[in-house]
Amino acid sequence: MIIRYQILFACLFLLAACNHNPHVRDSQLALMKTTNPKPVVTDQNKSNDSVEEIKKDVSSFPELYDVAVIKGKKDTLVVYKVKHLYRFNMKKIEKDVNKKLEKKYPKENFTVSSDYKIFLEAVRLDEKMKSAKFSHKEAEKRLEDIVKMTDKTK
Template sequence: MRKCLILFIVMGTVLVGGCNNDGPKESGISLIKTTNPTPVTIGKDTKKDQELVRSVEKDIEDFDELYDVAVIKGKEDILVAYKVKHMQRFHMKRIEKDINKRLEDKYPEENFIVSSDYKIFLEAVELEENMKDSNYSQKEAEKKLQEIIKLKKELT
């Protein structure tokens, strides 16, 4: 009887601990549903930069094969992470090629990092959420963006 009681207490503790809701809210569900993260700029946040990231987001959202886009502009790079509709996953290389071509044609002076990888998308959504916190510095945000870009280059 005593062993059953101890086992019951241990199992209850494990179950309650496993239901912890720490961490960003949107990043946890961003792989399951459309989250529509707000395009953000790191560093100088001018009207021109805001218009640029919104324009990039709109251009990417025009692709019928996609259902979610995250755009983050850093000092030198613009990260574009997107999710592809399930039935379009067979055309991933063509989609990425088309996206790159559209971005390079329309914004030749910008340096784009484009990824359909879920891990990159998740990291971008998490960075966007962290930037909403006033205690999260621009320096930390740029460092995190560079880590995401490095991760993207490692995956290819």
């Protein structure tokens, strides 16, 4: 009986040891943990200050725990994760977030979503933007595709 426990423990130990990978990207863990990506601006002529302010405003909601903001030429994508206890109020939360953003930034065109798939795509775009091979034009095109995805999911 003791030998069985030792074998079981050894197998579990080996599986746990093989699981450690220091090169795991945020997009691979985005659905399981808080990634808290930095706000991204796809238009190289715009500053990052207003985007930081938008992220701070959305993060101030107690129901939310992870926020990603991507600002393009025309659209600003705001994606967030809702804490588990507040998932029944998602429509109200989205309405409140939208209302606050429209009131504070009337000239911006916001797309707000709590969809995990959209959040994952936003994190992937953030990772691609860090690459030197990914141009601002490609990032703007990808942002437009993500915004179109939000229309399909509603």
